[in-house]
Amino acid sequence: MAGASGGALAAQTSAAGAFGFVGAGYMTPSRIQDELSLARAQLLLSDEDPLPIGVGYLAWQLEKDPPSGVDLLDVSLSNRVQAIWLAFGNSIGRWIEYIRSYDARSGRERGRKTLIFVQVSSVKEALIAIQDWKVDVLVAQGSESGGHGYSATLPLLTLVPSILAVLPRDGPPLLAAGGLSTGGHVAALLVLGVSGVVLGTRFLVTEESCYNEVQKKVLVMASGNDTVRTTAFDRARGTLDWPEGVDGRAIYNKTVADVDGGVDIKTVRENFNKATQDRDPDRMLVWAGTGVDLVTEIQTAQDVVREIVADMMKHLSFVSTLIAT
CATH class of the missing domain: 3.20.20.70 (Aldolase class I)
Structure with a gap:
């Protein structure tokens, strides 16, 4: 955590x-x-x-x-x-x-x-x-x-x-x-x-x-189907030193969609950093397990x-x- x-x-x-x-x-x-x-x-x-x-x-x-x-x-x-x-x-x-x-x-x-x-x-x-x-x-x-x-x-x-x-x-x-x-x-x-x-x-x-309160609200509103295993957020943050085979489960959003869609990583990082600063739930990072649906x-x-x-x-x-x- x-x-x-x-x-x-x-x-x-x-x-x-x-x-x-x-x-x-x-x-x-x-x-x-x-x-x-x-x-x-x-x-x-x-x-x-x-x-x-x-x-x-x-x-x-x-x-x-x-x-x-x-x-x-x-x-x-x-x-x-x-x-x-x-x-x-x-x-x-x-x-x-x-x-x-x-x-x-x-x-x-x-x-x-x-x-x-x-x-x-x-x-x-x-x-x-x-x-x-x-x-x-x-x-x-x-x-x-x-x-x-x-x-x-x-x-x-x-x-x-x-x-x-x-x-x-x-x-x-x-x-x-x-x-x-x-x-x-x-x-x-x-x-x-x-x-x-x-x-x-x-x-x-x-x-x-x-x-923060935005992240907590995202979790309260999320369903179990909203989570995805991905390396998108590590790529967006530049935290790529994890051992081989490791990814992370988080709430799916536009950051993941951009990485999966092949958007230039520089653009991904700029958008992600701005979203983090602005607390924009559409692109910011919110880790969550599959049991999030039961967190209300x-x-x-x-x-x-x-x-x-x-x-x-x-x-x-x-x-x-x-x-x-």
């Missing part, structure tokens, strides 16, 4: 009993610090207190300039965040080693280690994360996810059972991500066997989200968490009646 999940959203999500992440994305170390300070203030924590949120990093961003990558990670680690999320890189194992060595050097007491979440899109990636990296939490991202993902990824209801089939009994918890918006979605995945789920698009449309109003993050939990319990109760019958 780069560009959307800052300190306020992460803090309020965790305060409600879920677990919030700051999406570091393209942030500088000083910007990450600002967001973590905001989260700490909202949670009424001192500078010495552990911070019960996570920070998500694009591993390829760390890999572009490793010394700068270390600086980016150090900001979160020095703030004693509870977790680091890594995705989309060719040397993720290197950063996992660094995080663990940082914990060892800093003398964190037993049980206070930084949890490492790694996002995967295939059984092969999952096995590497489990066997080689010994990750703490595994996140399976299906093709329904909003934002970036591998274009060849399987749908979530196929990917999750495939990973569960090879997951050792003493393996890490498996979380599911992709197109999930409701408590019914959460219940369905829990019944399937995951330990938890990750929701993105639902939290884009919260008061604490860094998305702007709420606080805490209200979203409470609503999802209530809906989840209703569906799980129904499942229990089926078992009893």
Whole structure:
């Protein structure tokens, strides 16, 4: 959720009993610090207190300039965040080693280690994360996810059972991500066997989200059929350093139509930049998963968490009646 999940959203999500992440994305170390300070203030924590949120990093961003990558990670680690999320890189194992060595050097007491979440899109990636990296939490991202993902990824209801089939009994918890918006979605995945789920698009449309009001309105008005997997927005923004095979799911608009229609990329970028400045929904970027059709109003993050939990319990109760019958 780069560009959307800052300190306020992460803090309020965790305060409600879920677990919030700051999406570091393209942030500088000083910007990450600002967001973590905001989260700490909202949670009424001192500078010495552990911070019960996570920070998500694009591993390829760390890999572009490793010394700068270390600086980016150090900001979160020095703030004693509870977790680091890594995705989309060719040397993720290197950063996992660094995080663990940082914990060892800093003398964190037993049980206070930084949890490492790694996002995967295939059984092969999952096995590497489990066997080689010994990750703490595994996140399976299906093709329904909003934002970036591998274009060849399987749908979530196929990917999750495939990973569960090879997951050792003493393996890490498996979380599911992709197109999930409701408590019914959460219940369905829990019944399937995951330990938890990750929701993105639902939290884009919260008061604490860094998305602007135009983007939020686009999401509230959108249907699931309005999303498309594309590289158009990365081409328009010039963010083309993603690993091979990665594209992004967003709301289809004139920027995508222009790229698909062969419009000169310079013109595409000029139109896109102007639309971003003017907040023109016809060309600006709005990431969204396939579950956007079920996102119908702007709420606080805490209200979203409470609503999802209530809906989840209703569906799980129904499942229990089926078992009893």
